[in-house]
Amino acid sequence: AQSVTQPDIHITVSEGASLELRCNYSYGATPYLFWYVQSPGQGLQLLLKYFSGDTLVQGIKGFEAEFKRSQSSFNLRKPSVHWSDAAEYFCAVNFGNEKLTFGTGTRLTIIP
Amino acid sequence: GAVVSQHPSWVICKSGTSVKIECRSLDFQATTMFWYRQFPKQSLMLMATSNEGSKATYEQGVEKDKFLINHASLTLSTLTVTSAHPEDSSFYICSALTAPNQPQHFGDGTRLSIL
Numbered sequence A: 001a002q003s004v005t006q007p008d009i010h011i012t013v014s015e016g017a018s019l020e021l022r023c024n025y026s027y028g029a030t031p032y033l034f035w036y037v038q039s040p041g042q043g044l045q046l047l048l049k050y051f052s053g054d055t056l057v058q059g060i061k062g063f064e065a066e067f068k069r070s071q072s073s074f075n076l077r078k079p080s081v082h083w084s085d086a087a088e089y090f091c092a093v094n095f096g097n098e099k100l101t102f103g104t105g106t107r108l109t110i111i112p
Numbered sequence B: 001g002a003v004v005s006q007h008p009s010w011v012i013c014k015s016g017t018s019v020k021i022e023c024r025s026l027d028f029q030a031t032t033m034f035w036y037r038q039f040p041k042q043s044l045m046l047m048a049t050s051n052e053g054s055k056a057t058y059e060q061g062v063e064k065d066k067f068l069i070n071h072a073s074l075t076l077s078t079l080t081v082t083s084a085h086p087e088d089s090s091f092y093i094c095s096a097l098t099a100p101n102q103p104q105h106f107g108d109g110t111r112l113s114i115l
Helices: none
Strands: A003-005 A010-014 A019-021 A024-026 A032-038 A044-050 A056-058 A064-068 A073-078 A087-094 A106-111 B004-007 B010-013 B019-025 B032-038 B044-051 B067-073 B076-081 B090-097 B104-106 B110-114
Touching: A003 A087, A010 A019, A019 A106, A024 A073, A032 A064, A032 A073, A044 A056, A044 A064, A044 A073, A044 B104, A073 A087, B004 B090, B010 B019, B019 B032, B019 B090, B019 B110, B032 B067, B032 B076, B044 B067, B076 B090
Parallel strands: A010 A106, B010 B110
Antiparallel strands: A003 A024, A019 A073, A032 A044, A032 A087, A056 A064, A064 A073, A087 A106, B004 B019, B019 B076, B032 B044, B032 B090, B067 B076, B090 B104, B090 B110
8 A cells, every 4th residue: 555654753853953854655666755844834845856866855945855765765854953944844755646645744843 | 936825824714604715826827736634733634636627536535515626727726615614624725736746836724713
C-alpha cells in the first residue's frame, strides 16, 4: 500500500543547531516528493521538491533534502535553524496520480 | 508567481446555513484544484479533486451532497458546505496545480466555525 510516514511528531532544537526531519514512503517506484511548511492558521508553503536527477535538492530558507531510494526516504535538513523556522513541517508524496498524500507532520519548536 | 487566494479566511455561522469558500489562482490558470480538510494538530486530508468544466471527484467517505464543489473557470473553484453543522467546523484549504505533476500551490485556508 502507498503510504507516507513522518516518525517524529514533535522535535525541539536549539537555535543555531542543525535539524533533520525524517520522511519515509512506501511505493513500488520513485514518486514525486515534496516538503511543505505550515505556520499556525496558515496555508502550506513549498520548501522543495524532488522529481528526478540529483538526489540532493536545495530549497528555500536554507533547507535541503536528500532522496535515498534504498531507504525510501526523503529527509529534510537545515544546518542552522532560526527561531522563525518554528512551524509544522509536512512531507508529501505524489504517487503518480496528481494527488498528494501527506505525512502526519512534525512540529518543530526552537528554543533560544 | 503561482499565488492562490482563498476567501474568506475565517467564517462563523449558525447551524443549518450554507457557506461558500472561494479558491482563486491569481497569476496562472489551474485546470485542477484540490480541497483539503485539516483538523487541529492533524495532517491534511484530501476531500476532492476539482477539474475545470467537469464534476469533482470526491474521496471515499466525503459526502458530495454536503460538500458541493464547482470549478466553473480556470481560475476559480468554490466549495459550498451545505446545511452546516458543528461537526463541519474545521480548517479548509485549497490548492492548485500549474501543470501536471508539478507542486501544488496552497491558499491560506479558511477557518470555519459552526455554532
